[in-house]
Amino acid sequence: MGLQGILLYTGRAMAFALCIGILWFFKELVVNTGKLNFLNRRFCLELVFVCYIAALVQIIVIRDFTSFFSFWERAHSLSSIQFIPLKTTLAEVKNGLWPFLYHVVGNMIWFVPFGALAPALLPYLRKFFVFLVFAVCCSLCLEILQWTFVTGISDVDDILLNALGAAAGWPFWRTAYSKIVKTDSK
Template identity: 30%
Template structure:
């Protein structure tokens, strides 16, 4: 269920209007045709830097902040859920599966013209997944520690 919601929220962005989705696709195709601008950004930190500079000029919780924070927070659950689903969870497995999902989403955005495939999205999404995994790991350690403390007490 999480992956379906993620796919909709990040890629399709269907919130009740098929016309809005079709307009986004048409806009991307028009940019390709008229200006030769493709919906892909492979220069690392380009959009992150632009967002940080914009935030410095106009601090507040606006679109720029939403881009940075949203791209991280929306993938935190992935980093928590994947280890719960794996028989032998590990950081490496969780990150590789996360990377596969994230790159798949970016590829879908590029191919379907539903968005911009951006390397910065991959970096921010992986950060979110890492935060999620660390949350899972710390929670597991705390639960294990609590079990040991209960055994020690008479």
């Protein structure tokens, strides 16, 4: 996929995320009977996380809406899943620099925000190993949905690279958290 395709997918994901974010915002407004504190750090983090997850689902699972709604028309089997670790990644090396970077960096970069946001919102994810297992499980769920709706190729490399991306985002949370704790204690 070229730069134009990447921008199209990103724009579509952002539009979808914005719609979901607006719906979530109004849901919170109704549930909290209009008593939302828009400057509350947790509320802002939750809104960003909801939008981020919506964008992730749009990029990985929904993709273009035509294939999402026609999944029952196309047959697929377990043989369509790539179970061999690093097979796709090594094949992309042979295809050239751009396909390799698109595959590796693309799969990692989309999960960096997960590493920064999830532990900030879910305290039980503040231990790195627990967080990493959770990130792998979330990536696995997205790959299963992708296979179920036949919107892409489910691949174990995607799970590994997504986990690496989430792990790369985790230090951002640690750094921000330590600064917030220091600021709040003053």
